[in-house]
Amino acid sequence: MVNILIIIPCFNEQASLPRLISDLGNLKLSEKYNVSVCVVNDCSTDDTKQVAKNLDVILIDLPVNLGIGGAVQSGLKYALLNNYDLAVQMDGDGQHPPAELQKMIACYEETGASLVIGSRFIVKEGFQSSFLRRLGITYFHWLNKFFTGKSIYDSTSGFRLFDKKAIKLGARYYPDDYPEPESLVFFSKAGLAIKETPVIMVHRSGGQSSIRSFTSFYYCVKVTLAMFFSFIRKP
């Protein structure tokens, strides 16, 4: 039996959460997988907490807003504490269709990688996001190649699968805000195998992305710095 914990970090996702959870509930995975869903409420200002309470999920209710990284890490800590074999991070806004989970698990089974990233870019299908965002992603692809020596296309993707090793590492250290590209450097320095698999993403069905235009310059600078320091820091 393989226990999987789906971690859904949520900040004001009351609109999209019920559908996502019901989609996850209808998901058909092979017999050996036992899926639990964990919603991390990152101190939402709307009714996310109440909505999640009425759903059949594990609710991690953070008393202060920690940002996406802190929320995901809380989920990883829960997974570590309760001895889960796999953890999957998934956005609460419906951008990552639950059906795509099968592809991630298939990739994990096939390669045995510690970290599987759901990528928009390997095969060009589905939602491809805006030009500026793609430019940023190209930049991070180049930066990641420089720092990790690996070619990871969708380094900002928040759709990722952690195995036991990655859960343990992530529970110990995970960056706070804009954690995705930096954590790749960290995981790769720790010697974990990272694989990417194509998934289809859809337009957000509600809420707002954590990356907005006026903060994107700050985002680039902060992430570049964080990746650099992760690179020179001893693991």
Add this chain to the structure above:
Amino acid sequence: MLRIQIIIIIASLAFLFLVFRMVIKGRLREEYSIIWLLFTGILVVFSFWEKGLLLVTNLVGIYLPTNLVFTTSIFIALVYLLHLSVVASKLQKQNKLLAQEMALMKIEMEKLKEKESK
């Protein structure tokens, strides 16, 4: 005694008094008060002992005593600001850890409550 000397002495003594009061009332922790007490003390000493300032200025090879005062105080303020950023980073880290522990504990508590009510 020069007029400026008197002003500086009064200002530094008032500042010293303020720091003392904040420590006594528990609004400023002792470890953060050390640096303020120390430098206000130095300020008071040099405002009384004018020749001392000239002496140190000549010793380090600075032309004007005022330049020495400005350079050192700006440098000290910079170092102290860096120290405060370190403190803020540490607090943020601890804050995050506490929030996570608390949220995880809430789940455990709910589980226990459920068990009890059964």
